[in-house]
Every structure is written in C-alpha cells, then in structure tokens.
Amino acid sequence: MTIKEIARRANVSLGTVDRVIHNRGKVSKEKKEKILKIMEEVDYKPNIYARGLVLNKSYTIAALMPEFEVGEYWEVPSRGVGNAANSLSQFGIKVKYFYFDQNNIDSFIKQSNKLIESKPDGVILAPVINFEAVKFCGKLRKLDIPFSIIDSNIENSGAICFIGQDSIQSGRLAAKLLSTSTKGRGKLLIVSIKNNENHNKTLQKRIEGFNDYLLESSNLDDIHVEEVIINQRETNWKNSLETILKKKHPDGVYVPSSKVHFVAEIIKKNMFESKLVGNDLIKNNYYYIESGIIDYVIGQRPETQGYLALENFYKYLVTNQKVRSIHNLPLDIITKENLIFYKTNF
Amino acid sequence: MTIKEIARRANVSLGTVDRVIHNRGKVSKEKKEKILKIMEEVDYKPNIYARGLVLNKSYTIAALMPEFEVGEYWEVPSRGVGNAANSLSQFGIKVKYFYFDQNNIDSFIKQSNKLIESKPDGVILAPVINFEAVKFCGKLRKLDIPFSIIDSNIENSGAICFIGQDSIQSGRLAAKLLSTSTKGRGKLLIVSIKNNENHNKTLQKRIEGFNDYLLESSNLDDIHVEEVIINQRETNWKNSLETILKKKHPDGVYVPSSKVHFVAEIIKKNMFESKLVGNDLIKNNYYYIESGIIDYVIGQRPETQGYLALENFYKYLVTNQKVRSIHNLPLDIITKENLIFYKTNF
DNA sequence: TTGTATGCGTTATCAT
DNA sequence: ATGATAACGCATACAA
Numbered sequence: 001m002t003i004k005e006i007a008r009r010a011n012v013s014l015g016t017v018d019r020v021i022h023n024r025g026k027v028s029k030e031k032k033e034k035i036l037k038i039m040e041e042v043d044y045k046p047n048i049y050a051r052g053l054v055l056n057k058s059y060t061i062a063a064l065m066p067e068f069e070v071g072e073y074w075e076v077p078s079r080g081v082g083n084a085a086n087s088l089s090q091f092g093i094k095v096k097y098f099y100f101d102q103n104n105i106d107s108f109i110k111q112s113n114k115l116i117e118s119k120p121d122g123v124i125l126a127p128v129i130n131f132e133a134v135k136f137c138g139k140l141r142k143l144d145i146p147f148s149i150i151d152s153n154i155e156n157s158g159a160i161c162f163i164g165q166d167s168i169q170s171g172r173l174a175a176k177l178l179s180t181s182t183k184g185r186g187k188l189l190i191v192s193i194k195n196n197e198n199h200n201k202t203l204q205k206r207i208e209g210f211n212d213y214l215l216e217s218s219n220l221d222d223i224h225v226e227e228v229i230i231n232q233r234e235t236n237w238k239n240s241l242e243t244i245l246k247k248k249h250p251d252g253v254y255v256p257s258s259k260v261h262f263v264a265e266i267i268k269k270n271m272f273e274s275k276l277v278g279n280d281l282i283k284n285n286y287y288y289i290e291s292g293i294i295d296y297v298i299g300q301r302p303e304t305q306g307y308l309a310l311e312n313f314y315k316y317l318v319t320n321q322k323v324r325s326i327h328n329l330p331l332d333i334i335t336k337e338n339l340i341f342y343k344t345n346f
Numbered sequence: 347m348t349i350k351e352i353a354r355r356a357n358v359s360l361g362t363v364d365r366v367i368h369n370r371g372k373v374s375k376e377k378k379e380k381i382l383k384i385m386e387e388v389d390y391k392p393n394i395y396a397r398g399l400v401l402n403k404s405y406t407i408a409a410l411m412p413e414f415e416v417g418e419y420w421e422v423p424s425r426g427v428g429n430a431a432n433s434l435s436q437f438g439i440k441v442k443y444f445y446f447d448q449n450n451i452d453s454f455i456k457q458s459n460k461l462i463e464s465k466p467d468g469v470i471l472a473p474v475i476n477f478e479a480v481k482f483c484g485k486l487r488k489l490d491i492p493f494s495i496i497d498s499n500i501e502n503s504g505a506i507c508f509i510g511q512d513s514i515q516s517g518r519l520a521a522k523l524l525s526t527s528t529k530g531r532g533k534l535l536i537v538s539i540k541n542n543e544n545h546n547k548t549l550q551k552r553i554e555g556f557n558d559y560l561l562e563s564s565n566l567d568d569i570h571v572e573e574v575i576i577n578q579r580e581t582n583w584k585n586s587l588e589t590i591l592k593k594k595h596p597d598g599v600y601v602p603s604s605k606v607h608f609v610a611e612i613i614k615k616n617m618f619e620s621k622l623v624g625n626d627l628i629k630n631n632y633y634y635i636e637s638g639i640i641d642y643v644i645g646q647r648p649e650t651q652g653y654l655a656l657e658n659f660y661k662y663l664v665t666n667q668k669v670r671s672i673h674n675l676p677l678d679i680i681t682k683e684n685l686i687f688y689k690t691n692f
Numbered sequence: 693t694t695g696t697a698t699g700c701g702t703t704a705t706c707a708t
Numbered sequence: 709a710t711g712a713t714a715a716c717g718c719a720t721a722c723a724a
Contacts, residue, residue, distance in 0.1 A: 002701060013711040018703070026709055048436050049402075050701030052395035053716050090394045166687070173683040183529045213683075330687035333679035337519040337559075341512070341676035348717055359695045364719065372693055396717030399700050696723075701716105708711075 001042045010035045021046075048319065058092035059317050061310060062120035064112060064136075065150075066128055067099035071283035073258040073302065074126070077150060080306025081124065088314050095310065096120065102128045103196040112136050116143065122313045123147035124306075127154050130201065148312055150305045152202050153326075160316055163308050163327040165300035167202050170331050171209025171256060174277045177296045177333065178252045179214065181275040185222035186251030188214075191241070193259040195232035206256035206279070226250075242266045250274055260297065264288035281334050281342055289339050299332035299342060347388045356381045367392075394665065404438035405663050407656060408466035410458060410482075411496075412474055413445035417629035419604040419648065420472070423496060426652025427470065434660050441656065442466065448474045449542040458482045462489065468659045469493035470652075473500050476547065494658055496651045498548050499672075506662055509654050509673040511646035513548050516677050517555025517602065520623050523642045523679065524598045525560065527621040531568035532597030534560075537587070539605040541578035552602035552625070572596075588612045596620055606643065610634035627680050627688055635685050645678035645688060 007017045012031055019025040020035045027035075038044075063081050068074035078097070085095040098115045101107040108129050115123065116139065123140055125147055127133030137157040140147045146160050153162045178188060190210060192203055207227065214223055226248065230241050245253075245266055252275040255263050260278025267274055268288070278285065281299045288294040308327060315321040334342050353363045358377055365371040366381045373381075384390075409427050414420035424443070431441040444461045447453040454475050461469065462485065469486055471493055473479030483503040486493045492506050499508045524534060536556060538549055553573065560569055572594065576587050591599075591612055598621040601609050606624025613620055614634070624631070627645045634640040654673060661667040680688050 003703095004701075014702085014713095015704090015711055016709085019710085022703085024704095028709065031709090045436065047399070047701050049395045049398035050716090051703080053393070053399055053718090054701080054703045056395075056716060090391065169683065169686075173681075176681065176683050180526060328687055330678070331684040332676070333681070333684065335519075335522065335679070337515065337522050338677040338679065340515075341674060349719095350717075360718085361695055361720090362693085365694090368719085370720095374693065377694090393717050396700090397719080399702090399716090400718050400720085402700060694724080696721105698719105698721085700718090703715090704713100705715105706711105706713080708709100 001044050002047070003044075006035065006038050006042070006044060009038050052091070052318075056092070057318075058094060059121040059313070060094045060096055060118070061122045061124060061313050062096045062098055062115045062118060063124040063309075064098045064100065064115055065124070065126035066102040073280055073282050076280075076282065076302040077126065077306035080303035080308075081310050082306075083303070084307040084310035088310060091314060091318055093310065093314055093318070100129075105129060105132055108132050112139075116140075116145075120145065121317060124309045124313075125149050125159075126151050128152070130154070146313075146316065148309050150309050151302075161309075161312055161323050161325050161327065163305045163312075164329065165331060166328050167205035168209035168212075170279065170298055170300070171206035171211075172213040173209075173298055173331055173333070174206070174254050174256070174279075174296075175210045175213035175217075177298075178254055178275060178277040179217070179223065181277070181295050182252040184219060186224070187248065188223065188225045188252045188254065189245075189248055189250035190225065190227040191230060191253055191255045191263055192227065193230045193232060193237075193241075193255065193257060193262060203256050210254055210256065238262065238266075242270070245272065245274075246270065252277070254278070258282050258285065260294055261285045261288055264293045268293050281332075281339075286339070286343070289334065289336060292336050295335065297334045299334050301329040301332065304329060347390050348393070352381065352384050352388070352390060355384050398437070398664070402438070403664075404440060405467040405659070406440045406442055406464070407468045407470060407659050408442045408444055408461045408464060409470040409655075410444045410446065410461055411470070411472035412448040419626055419628050422628065422648040423472070423652035426649035426654075427656050428652075429649070430653040430656035434656060437660060437664055439656065439660050439664070446475075451475060451478055454478050454482075458485075462486075462491075466491065467663060470655045470659075471495050471505075472497050474498070476500070492659075492662065494655050496655050497648075507655075507658055507669050507671050507673065509651045509658075510675065511677060512674050513551035514555035514558075516625065516644055516646070517552035517557075518559040519555075519644055519677055519679070520552070520600050520602070520625075520642075521556045521559035521563075523644075524600055524621060524623040525563070525569065527623070527641050528598040530565060533570045533572070533594065534598045534600065535591075535594055535596035536571065536573040537576060537599055537601045537609055538573065539576045539578060539583075539587075539601065539603060539608060549602050556600055556602070584608065584612075588616070591618065591620075592616065598623070600624070604628050604631065606640055607631045607634055610639045614639050627678075627685075632685070632689070635680065635682060638682050641681065643680045645680050647675040647678065650675060 003014055003017050007014050017035055019027050020032050066074045098111040100111040123145055134154055141158045148161045149159045150163045152164055190207055228244055230237050253263055255278040258280035261284040276294045277296045279298050281297055285297055289297055312323045316323050349360055349363050353360050363381055365373050366378050412420045444457040446457040469491055480500055487504045494507045495505045496509045498510055536553055574590055576583050599609055601624040604626035607630040622640045623642045625644050627643055635643055658669045662669050
C-alpha cells in the first residue's frame, strides 16, 4: 500500500496524506480523519527503501570505550561495534571511536570532551570509570544526544538502552560451577586482580554473588572461602600471587574477571590441582580453557553487546523503532568441550 | 558514490556503467576497463535503498518443518523463523509454513509436494525424516530452488547453508557435565526416548559422543554406562521407564533429547538423587531446571537457527551477499543459575 | 555499441 | 488548506 493509493481512495493529493502522516501543516479535520481511517484499515507501512532514498541521511555514532592490547577484554566489544558498523554502513551508519585509558581519569575526560566536540548523532558508552561516566551522561542529556551504555549499567542515566550482564548472577553461577568441580567441598580462594582504584562495580558484584550462593547452598562446614586482592601496580605482583597460591593451596580458585589467565599460568607452572573458574572468553584465556587448566569461564557475549549497541541506534535513528531498554545478555558457560563454538563469533 | 558520478568520471553514460555492473549488453573493452578501474578506486557500493525501491521484489520462503504442540521443541525454531519474518517483512520477505507429522512419512511427502506446487523462492528444510529429506533436496536442486537446512545436516545436499549444531560434541559435553556432577564416578544411564523408527541421526550421534568422552577420560573403573531405549508407541512406556529407573538406581542419567522432562518427572516423584542432563531449553523443561532436578540442559539456540535461516535468504536473495555454508551454533550450557537469561530469547 | 527516458515511493518545496 | 512537482539512485526498456 502506497501513499498514492491512499490519496486516491481519500480523494485528496499526495501532499495532504503526507501532511497527515507527519503532522505537519494544516489539514481539514474531515480529510484528516478520512485519511487516518484508511491508513488504519490498510495498515499502512511506509516503504523503507523510498524513505531511505529520499532522506539519505548518514548518522555518526561515537563509541567511548577503554583502549586495549590485542587479546584483552575490550578488544571484543570493540570488534562487535566494528562488525555492526560494517553491516550497517549501507544504511548510513558510521562509527567514530574514542579510546581512553581506564586507569587514567584525565584520559577519560579528555576523550569525552573530544567526543562531544565531534557532535555525534549518538554515543555508545562503556562506563568503566563510574563516577566520571555519570557526569558525562549528564552532559549528553543536556545536549540531547541519545546514548546507550554497555558492559555495566548506570541507574537512571537517561540512556536509551543498557546492554550488559547481571554481575551478581555471574558470581552465583561461578560459585555453582566451582563448588561442583571441587565436589562440594574444600578451600576456595577468590583472587581479585586490580590495577585501578576500583572505578567500576562489576568485580564487587560478582564476588557478592559468589559468596551469597555459597552461603545459601547448605553444607557450609565443608566449604571455606577466602579472598585476596592483588594490585597490578605493585612490582612483582605476579610473584606475590604465586607465593600466596603456594601457601594457601586452594582446592578451587575464582577470578572474577578476564584476568584468570594469570592464575592459570601459575597453576600450570606449579602443576597445582586447583579447579579454576573465571570470566570472559578472551584470547589470553583460550589456551588454558583448551588444556583444561581453566575449568569454566563465564562469558557475557561482549561482541554481541557491541553489535547490539550499534544496531539499536540503527533502529532508533533510522527506522524509528522502539528499543528495549535493558538487554541482559546470557551468561554463557564455556569449557573445553564447547569452546570452539564460542570462538567463532555470535 | 553514485553510478552517475562514475559515468561522469569515465565520460560515458549511466547506461554504459550499468551494463558493466550487471555484465549485460555489449561494452567496448576500453570503456569497460576504465569504468571497472574507477569503480575499484572509489569502492563503489550500490545504494541499497535505490536498488530496493526500483526492484521492489517480494520473496516467498517456504519452511518445511515438523508440526508441534505448545512447549515442544519445534515450536522454538518455528518462532525464530517467525521473528525473522517479522523484522524482514519490510524488505519483502514472506514466509509460508508447511508442517508435517514427523512420525509419518506420507505426511512429509504430501507437504513437500504442496510446498513445491507453491513455487517458493527459497526453502528452509528440517530434515528430521532423513531418507525422504534427501530425495526432496534432489527435487529442489532440479527445480533450481535454493534451500537451506536447519537442525541436522545432510552431506552434499546442495543447500546454500546448514544451520545447526555439532551433535557428537553435544554428547561429549553432556558426558563431561554429568560425570563432573557425579564426582567422576558411579552408574550412568543413557535413556533414549523415541517414537519413530530412528529417522534422524541426531540421537545416535549424541550418544556416540557421550560414550567417546567417557572412554577417553581416564578412570574407567569408577564409571559404568548403560543404555536403555524407550518406545513411546508402546502403551505404558512411562511405567516401564519408571520401573527401569527404580531397578537400576543410576547416579546419573543422560537423555539425549528434549524429552528429558519425562525422566525429571519420575525422578521428582520418587525423590531419586540422580543427577540429570539433557538437551534443549523447551518450556516443558523450564520447571525442572529451575528446581534443580535437571542439572544441566545443553541448548543449541533453535530460535537463532530459525532466525538465521531466514536472514540468510534475505542476504542471498535481496542483497546478493555470500552466505556462510555452515553455521554450527554454540552448545549452550544451561542450568538453574543462568536459565533466566536464555529464556528471554536471542 | 552507446545514450536517453521513465518510474519505483517518499519527502519537501513551491504555487495556488 | 491543498495540490502539483522535483529529487533521491538505480534498473530497464527503448532509441539512436
């Protein structure tokens, strides 16, 4: 059904129908009602090709996320955004990246200002420096630039959507997997490896979930949990970690971040028998999952996060569809036997 | 970059450029080369809006899959196809379903003939009746109707793509999860619940993988495996199953299909302590996963399978992109703690 | 072999 | 308040 046909049926011109559709200009009440009724009846849907052709707009989306080395976590969401940019380029969606050093607040501020100067049509934000990110959201709201948040959420930020995971549940799941692997008993160690001043809340939420699960799931007499914090800014932090592991000799280790490969390295070197559970399917973890040193990794589809974030802007800006305000992506359980399917991206 | 601009740069008309792009009509060698060079330089990509507008074709894809009751497995891929149809309707993609009774070969033949009479532009095939499906693929090839296969593959079928899972690896994964849950020891029982003459190979491949894994993974002295086959066509098959479970008293049960809920029901009723692993996140299994009676279910993203199948036809027919010939979707490990994220579809 | 004209459905601008 | 019309980029039929 076309505008032309609607105009014919309503005995008016194209222009009049158009005015009704877009609420622009003046249209007499009776004609307007007649047109609306016909549109309703025939369930008029605009031809997106014709619309795209005549509008021929192009949108620039700015992505503000941490810089990364190859194999590190933030490579993956970034690639997700890139993939989406690729397949949406035909529809006039462009991406401009602004990378910041997640251990340097000034870098975040500087990049976020550059971003705003570039006057993007939309922003994808990874709020790993929580406090500054909240302020940044305020600026975007004032400027009326729509934005979406990935990875970890900011409550009441005004974002058009959040795409990420449920961190507490991630910790609970880790607890289940680790305790099952240690046959429901033994000494468990939580190893938090940090190199900043705890800017974001993901780690602590995961640990919270981990402890909650164990407290709820009966036989507490058989299970012991301890937590150690490793500061990557200290020289020799790897040696300290190794010393601790040697001393504690845990039956199971939980690393609530993608840095689980550091622990895996030590376990392998010393041929410990510890079960090991961590987060995120990054390249640095591949080998240790393959060889079974890491028993389980919990994935959160970072690539999909990036992809959906951009795709949502397409829906929002180009096709004017509503977008879901919260996407909690599945917590995937990845282990030696299903690793291969997750490596090839989805 | 437009055709017009390319024509201007090459000092030719729109028509000539068009002839080069579509290899139609005669074009002098020198002009052709000049045009191709310019197109290369500017990386010409046609405007999909303009193309879509002028072609304005609509494609009908026929989906040939098993009929289902609410909550059964085939509801999910079917919904995936429906979702895709919804979001691709703007692009002129339509779907026509042909459902057959998977326990009735005649029904398959009848529906497949009806499908061919409808002269679709493409076919999505679920080859659960393997032998007949192979013959059907031959017909489609002769008629030059492109088709894709979902769920389980047919080798050298001539399909433009296969979308499904690796059944053997699915069985291996099940073996790992079940043996870990039973602490690496005990009596394991494989329960095959069938209601047809073994038309498709998925079950047997899963069982093959299951056994292989256990044979390879060391301590064979501690593990015992037995297989029972239940025929749903026998009256009182549920009672037989219950009797068997009572007699064998297994430490762990593997049901290599979505019918694991039948076993869960019996385990719950009798309050057995058996660990239980099965396949597929269907509604009938939700409750038992939630309550922990089913320890793990291995999912294969049936909804995504359906979605991708249709989306691939969009790529193939509308945008003329190449499509990946094999999509082995991830084997998702679903358990009480991450169930909720998989229920909301992806 | 090459060039020109028309139309796809929508939007936006210009007269009336 | 309403109608007519040009333009978007591409494909195609037709003219030269």
